[in-house]
Amino acid sequence: MAGIYIHIPYCKQACHYCDFHFSTNLNTKSDLIEAILKEIELQKDYLLGETIETIYFGGGTPSILSIQELSDVLHKIYENFQISENSEITLEANPDDLGRPKLEELKVAGINRLSIGIQSFDDQILSYFNRAHNSKMALDAVKYAREIGFENISIDLIFGVPNQTLEALKNDLEQALELNTPHVSIYGLTIEEDTVFGKWEKQNKLTPLDEDLAAEHLVLIMDTLAAVGYEQYEISNFCLQGFESKHNSSYWHGKKYLGLGPAAHSYNGVERQFNYAHNIKYIKSIQSDKLPFTIEKLSAEDQVNEAILTQLRLKDGINHADLKQIHDFDLIKERRVLINEFIQKNMLELNGNFLSLTSNGKLLADFITEKLII
Ligand code: SF4
Known part of the structure; x- marks a missing residue:
């Protein structure tokens, strides 16, 4: 069994902490989707006919795609690969994209797991992060998703924010637990060089949270989630029984996967391939029938x-x-x-x-x- 990852490298706006590969210029979006459709055909033999158990749209912000674009990619994958009947099909989504009509369309398109980038329920922190949503949008997104019939929902949170008190984190966790989603991912904030936060740190406008306090945050997270039945099946990932992310677990267990789109990487058990982390170079390469990757042989x-x-x-x-x-x-x-x-x-x-x-x-x-x- 293997997995397919599709990287959608677009976001509405740049979050101040993020160093993933994305662009806020959406002008290349339709060419890029065309390129991904072609890449699927070019790479159809990469996994040597193994059945696909998981499909994962990550980013960037995959929920920025129209339903037509998303369905086109999924159809092309179904045309070219053997997909298991109980496959897990995840879409990373931002709350500001998840109105009821969009959620209904996502369900019809075949998405059966949502990973919602909430990050915090504190509006001050959300605006400090430069997120495009507020806490109400986050709460509504989960509520609507449930009403429409999504059961397998994960939310992402961030802890260790500069100046964040234990009390503030406790409030965030309480709000998260009220939602009772079966999966929660919680990452410690890291300050990356090529980000707004990285610049602020250099200019002494931002001081990372003290390491000891960050460790106290992690203890609070582990204790709070364990007390209500979440299993910490990976350091940053917690779930209720049976709701582990199958896709991410397959990475951690060394299974094979094919990555599509700019900056995606693939693994066939021996080599890892890295697609160009540049939207235009990626598109041009595919347009001239050349696969857009470099190979790293693992010693x-x-x-x-x-x-x-x-x-x-x-x-x-x-x-x-x-x-x-x-x-x-x-x-x-x-x-x-x-x-x-x-x-x-x-x-x-x-x-x-x-x-x-x-x-x-x-x-x-x-x-x-x-x-x-x-
Ligand atoms: S955190 Fe997510 S939404 Fe924000 S810029 Fe990074 S990829 Fe885009």
Whole structure:
């Protein structure tokens, strides 16, 4: 089983923290959709006939597409790939795009999972982020989606905002829990260089939240969500039973996937392909029948590091027996002293074949990962 990811590189406006690949100039949109339709045909053999279990429209803002554009892409995928009957078909969407009529059309078009970029229920934070929606739009979007029959709904939140108090975060979490969506993704804000926040930091107009306070935020998030039955199946992802994101889980478990559109990448088990992160170069390349990617062959070392990086973030942790069998790397033997130290400090735990982070370890996940990789 494999997955397909489609990157839609357009947004209404640029959020101040975002360094994803997107443009706010929509003039190339119809050419780009044409190019994606052609790329689907050119890449139809990439997954060697494997059945597709998940389709994921990410971005950018996929909900900026018209229903016609979205349906055209989906039809082309169905024409060229074998899609499993119970496939998970996710659309990332912003609340300001999710009026009732659009939601009804999305349902008819075959979208069965929504990942809604809410980020916060605090209007001051939303405007500080330069988001295009306010909290009322966010609440309405989830309410309408439910009424129209979407059951598999995820919301995205951000914590660790400069000057954000624990009290403010608590309010955000309370609002989120009232919505009772079966999936919640919560990411710590990182200040990236080529963003408005990055510039503000350089000009001393923004001070990132203190690391200790950010760790307290994460503890509050983990405790609050666990208390009402959410499982933290990946450091930033929480779900009620049976509502894990199948698509993202397939990345973390090293399954194959095809990425379409600018900046998308693909993985066939051996190599990773990166599509040009430039809308016009991508379109021109496809128009001249050339696939728009560069290839990165993963060395044995890269593969081990990737497995450690992704699996340590998972609830079950790293399957070190698999790591040894598949990649010929005996993590427990190679990192024995370090692992014992982390176990003694109650940051790692070893259960049979699995090495995982404890709750304490999750607060220092990046530091521990860095120590374990080759
Ligand atoms: S956060 Fe999402 S909506 Fe905002 S600029 Fe980035 S991709 Fe676009």
